[in-house]
Amino acid sequence: MIVVGTIALAMTFAAAVGCLVLLVRRGPLADRAIALDTLTTTIVAASAASIVITRDGEWADVALVLGLLGFLGTVTVTRFMERDRGRR
Amino acid sequence: MIVRDVLAGGLLLAGAALAVTAVVGYLRLPDAYARMHAATKPATLGVALCLLAAALRVEDRSSASKLVVAAVFQLIATPVAGHLLGRAAHATGTPQSRYTVLDELADRDDRDDP
Numbered sequence: 253m254i255v256v257g258t259i260a261l262a263m264t265f266a267a268a269v270g271c272l273v274l275l276v277r278r279g280p281l282a283d284r285a286i287a288l289d290t291l292t293t294t295i296v297a298a299s300a301a302s303i304v305i306t307r308d309g310e311w312a313d314v315a316l317v318l319g320l321l322g323f324l325g326t327v328t329v330t331r332f333m334e335r336d337r338g339r340r
Numbered sequence: 341m342i343v344r345d346v347l348a349g350g351l352l353l354a355g356a357a358l359a360v361t362a363v364v365g366y367l368r369l370p371d372a373y374a375r376m377h378a379a380t381k382p383a384t385l386g387v388a389l390c391l392l393a394a395a396l397r398v399e400d401r402s403s404a405s406k407l408v409v410a411a412v413f414q415l416i417a418t419p420v421a422g423h424l425l426g427r428a429a430h431a432t433g434t435p436q437s438r439y440t441v442l443d444e445l446a447d448r449d450d451r452d453d454p
Binding site: 253256257259260261263264266267270271274279280281282283285286287289290293294296297300301303304307308309310312313315316319320323326327329330331333334 | 363386398400407409421429431434
């Protein structure tokens with residue numbers, strides 16, 4: 253179980269690093285908002301993988317709260333993206 | 341007990357693999373709108389699978405229920421976030437790739453009226 257968990261954890265770390273790379277890449281603003289959302293989701297997946305390895309419920313709160321806040325973050329980012337262009 | 345572990349392991353690997361495909365899809369797809377599919381869809385299912393795997397593995401029931409709630413929330417909230425991202429991307433004038441066939445929002449001014 254440890255091996256499977258570690259492999260999954262390594263995959264989520266790779267996905268998180270990929271998201272960071274995408275975050276700093278030159279491109280339209282929308283790409284960065286998507287990368288941010290994916291980064292938050294990947295961190296939730298990493299905390300789930302760590303729960304599988306350690307069987308300890310401590311990280312369950314992290315997964316739950318970060319899932320909620322990640323969604324709020326994305327909504328706020330999209331709100332501010334539109335606010336600059338939305339003014340008549 | 342063993343069946344639960346095997347199931348949790350399988351779910352976890354599937355979830356992690358989906359999370360990786362989200363980033364890979366992000367790299368390969370031409371424009372922001374296509375990337376939105378790559379980022380939100382597998383990430384939603386991937387994380388939900390990881391959380392369910394964790395819920396199977398964790399010892400105390402309270403954490404298991406927290407994880408299930410987190411998984412259900414992810415399944416509900418991320419499509420909404422994807423929709424908002426799409427709207428914001430279009431509102432900020434994100435360039436579309438040459439594969440785009442039809443832009444239904446092109447003519448309609450989709451600013452939210454005050």
